[in-house]
Amino acid sequence: MEDEKHIPVLLDEVLRYLDPQAGETYLDLTAGYGGHAAKVLERTLEASRATLIDRDQNAIDYLSRQKTLQGAEIIQKDFLSASRELEGQKRQYNLILADLGVSSPHLDNASRGFSIRYNGPLDMRMDSRQELTADQIVNNYEEAELVKLLREYGEEPYSRAIAASIVANRPIADTHELADIIAHAVPRRRTHGPASKVHPATRSFQAIRLAVNDELGLLQAALPLWLSLLVPGGRIVVISFHSLEDRIVKQFFHEYSGDRYDAPLKRLTKRPVQASEKELAYNPRARSAKLRAAAKIKTTERES
Numbered sequence: 001m002e003d004e005k006h007i008p009v010l011l012d013e014v015l016r017y018l019d020p021q022a023g024e025t026y027l028d029l030t031a032g033y034g035g036h037a038a039k040v041l042e043r044t045l046e047a048s049r050a051t052l053i054d055r056d057q058n059a060i061d062y063l064s065r066q067k068t069l070q071g072a073e074i075i076q077k078d079f080l081s082a083s084r085e086l087e088g089q090k091r092q093y094n095l096i097l098a099d100l101g102v103s104s105p106h107l108d109n110a111s112r113g114f115s116i117r118y119n120g121p122l123d124m125r126m127d128s129r130q131e132l133t134a135d136q137i138v139n140n141y142e143e144a145e146l147v148k149l150l151r152e153y154g155e156e157p158y159s160r161a162i163a164a165s166i167v168a169n170r171p172i173a174d175t176h177e178l179a180d181i182i183a184h185a186v187p188r189r190r191t192h193g194p195a196s197k198v199h200p201a202t203r204s205f206q207a208i209r210l211a212v213n214d215e216l217g218l219l220q221a222a223l224p225l226w227l228s229l230l231v232p233g234g235r236i237v238v239i240s241f242h243s244l245e246d247r248i249v250k251q252f253f254h255e256y257s258g259d260r261y262d263a264p265l266k267r268l269t270k271r272p273v274q275a276s277e278k279e280l281a282y283n284p285r286a287r288s289a290k291l292r293a294a295a296k297i298k299t300t301e302r303e304s
């Protein structure tokens, strides 16, 4: 299973916008199973000038074993702490990539508790050293907190009914029990109607996952650091899988690339780039991926 790990999404587009050149430095903030990193390093030819970050132990172990990535600096941390540290060291990179969210192995490994399909513990931590788990949210959060979480992070229209049902059925033991409780809490048209191909617990699972890993908070706080970590002329690509994530990235790029004469960024994508039909045929996971890219403006460019 290890080697069919994770097909990198929007690979051609990542290479087009990063446009890696020989000798350039590379920061991969969510290196995962190294699919994008290996292709970027084929072009920069400088593994020793690359920094690969991930907060997941299995991803770090896998990256460390890859011959093509040998020589790269590999760091197990969340990207906000890692970015703070790199910024403190006054490091800068020509190329920065953040391919957000979970990897296929997260979803396929039942014991990590991310999946609705396979039964597993209520875990959902990307970094298993972290204290907060899905179990604590599902079994301990107040009903009002659950409603807020499901509504804000899951954009779940039945947040009240689902939260009430979760609280009434505590303690909830595992992902299948949670998925069943949610499915019974939503109206039948959601489970049997036109949208029924998507499991009725999908939005709730996503919301709980975002909360366990503080995914939106870390992204919001890290984006300004990524700007400082980019050399003038450097390129940054961010791929998101959730509308709330994409909104944060869009607003950030928009704010820093505005009409101001001293705007530090130039957007390379006006609209988010999405996967082609060709890619979707072999990687359905790419369906919700949205890529945005920008370049840091050189002072000389601004003057001309």
Ligand SMILES: C[S@@+](CC[C@H](N)C(=O)[O-])C[C@H]1O[C@@H](n2cnc3c(N)ncnc32)[C@H](O)[C@@H]1O
Binding pocket: 006, 007, 008, 009, 029, 030, 031, 032, 033, 034, 035, 036, 037, 053, 054, 055, 056, 059, 077, 078, 079, 080, 099, 100, 101, 102, 103, 104, 126, 218
């Ligand atoms: C979509 S996968 C990246 C796949 C990678 N681009 C590849 O080609 O294999 C996202 C990865 O980012 C990691 N991740 C997500 N959020 C993170 C964060 N805040 N800090 C560090 N790693 C994170 C996850 O553990 C996961 O391995």
